[in-house]
Amino acid sequence: MSSETDQMMRVCPLSQLARGDAMRLETRPPIALFHTEEGELFAIDDTCTHQDASLADGYVEGCEVECPLHASKFDLRTGKVDAPPAKLPVRVHTVEVLDGDIYLKESEEEPNLPPGITVDGHV
Amino acid sequence: MTTAPEKLAAQGTHEKISESLISTLPGYTYVDEGVFEAEQERIFEQMxxxxxxxxDLEKPGSFKTVQIGRESVIVSCNRKGEIRAFFNICRHRGVKLCMEESGQAERSFQCPYHAWTYDxxxxxxxxxxxxxxPDIDRHEHGLVKVHIREYLGYVWLCLAEEPPSFExxxxxxIEERLGDVHKIDGYDVANLSLGRRITYDVKANWxxxxxxxxxxxxxxxxxPELTEVLPEFADGLAAQYFVGHGAEFGENIKGFTVDGSEGLDVIPGVAEDQDRRYYAITIKPTVFVNLVPDHVIIHRMFPMAADRTIVECDWLYLPxxxxxxxxxSAxxxxxxxxxxxxxxxxxxxQPAMSSRIYAKGGVLVPSEHHIGAFHDWVMDQVGDVVPESSHGVRKEVR
Known part of the structure; x- marks a missing residue:
């Protein structure tokens, strides 16, 4: 194990997340992990910054995920949102694959959660 | 349980009036709301x-909504190109999901009320x-599925929990009319292409x-035009009077066209004994099929009210x-x-169906007597419904 992975959380074997699939990790707050059709891995906060919807249930096209509820799109690389109703970005987390396993390092920024939601869920 | 003839005898319908005449259904069966509702429930929502x-549904997300009995149904194409059908009702608070007769869903069906979203x-x-x-099961609270069969290039749906035998x-x-279900195979109906579609809004009972x-x-x-092309129709005996009989084109008729002129390219699988002949099939409750050597005509009826039926008619030719x-056009x-x-x-x-003169119905002549079997079938389904008009309130004796 490198010192780098020491600070990282092992998620699951890469083989458990097929291309085109996404998974929601029940972290605080939840994180969405995407394996794109092109084979890239991305991790962002799972909860849309507009309303409590899971971005892991959204639609990935290229490097963007569209929220399944109101169609704001978030850039998987930067977390930026393209258009309302969501206005604030989601955080981006570091993902790496080592020895066939997915590792994740959570961003240290403050998350932008929608009204009524805390890192522990509903107020 | 009474058998159909007993029930009919009790109702006084389908009675033999003379050697030549049997009665039709009584007039109220064509206008009564209670009868129509029973037909919706027991016929259109069961068969x-x-x-x-x-x-019409080739692209992922393309959909149509259709009225079947009292229900609206979404028929759509999923991401893999497979046909799916659902009751057009959001599972949350019952909003009608799709208002349009047809359209293209982006990626999902989303309720416009609370944004419940279905793939x-x-x-x-x-x-x-x-x-x-997390206790909400996403399948259990998904859209309610409708049974589907694809046949002859059409999507057939059944709203019943346990569908009857499609076969x-x-x-x-088809077997009953043609004598052999495989006699339709040569027309390769599923692989023909739509040449024309005309929709008729008919102010009459189905x-x-x-x-x-x-x-x-x-x-x-x-x-006059049809009888010119099929002279034997002048004797009043329809192709549906017989089993396996196709009405033959007239001697100088080149094709099944309005003026008897040449038709289009003949469908290659049409057998020699089917050439230059017209076959007609009724598939209860709402479909008519016409087979001629160069095309197939499919009528789909959508009964909307006791006195209104929408008929969508497709003319299908070789691709x-x-x-x-x-x-x-000819x-x-x-x-x-x-x-x-x-x-x-x-x-x-239609207007005369509620006349007191037609209370007991009209009569069928011998060349129409085979319609009596259809009447028997109808009465077997809804013969117990007491018309609203006779009692002021609707009662069911079943």
């Missing part, structure tokens, strides 16, 4: 119902705060339209004919005229 042409297989994929309600009801109707389609006693009077842009025009003539006649019957 296999031909809803949509499969080729193209009907699974609930998103809703506000859904992640905080017996649908394919059996049963009047079926009865009209089943007999040809009217042909020489209201269908090469449609792709080449060949003129099919071909379409023949049966389009027949349709107009028939539906005019049905609309002219």
């Amino acid at each position: 296999w119902f031909c809803a949509v042409r499969s080729a 193209l297989d009907g699974k609930l994929i998103a809703a506000p705060n859904l992640t905080k309600m 017996e009801d649908v394919m059996g109707a 049963k009047l339209i079926i009865e009209n389609f089943m007999e040809c006693y009217h042909c020489a009077t209201i269908h 090469s004919v449609v792709e080449s842009g060949k003129d099919v 071909s379409v025009e023949l049966f389009h005229r027949v349709n107009q003539q028939d539906f005019d006649a049905c609309e002219r019957c």
